[in-house]
Amino acid sequence: MRNLNNILVDLLLxxxxxxxVAGDAFPIEALQIQRLTGxxxxxVGDIIDTTK
Numbered sequence: 001m002r003n004l005n006n007i008l009v010d011l012l013l014x015x016x017x018x019x020x021v022a023g024d025a026f027p028i029e030a031l032q033i034q035r036l037t038g039x040x041x042x043x044v045g046d047i048i049d050t051t052k
């Protein structure tokens with residue numbers, strides 16, 4: 001079994017890491033949409049929790 005342990009991914013927000021364990025193979029369970037406004041990314045709306 002392969003597990004991820006605090007893996008950094010450049011495409012995610014700074015400080016966000018991925019982690020999986022034997023019983024949970026889904027490293028991303030929440031997300032927030034971003035929109036490019038001019039030269040910056042802006043967060044849009046609330047965090048979407050995929051576990052609900």
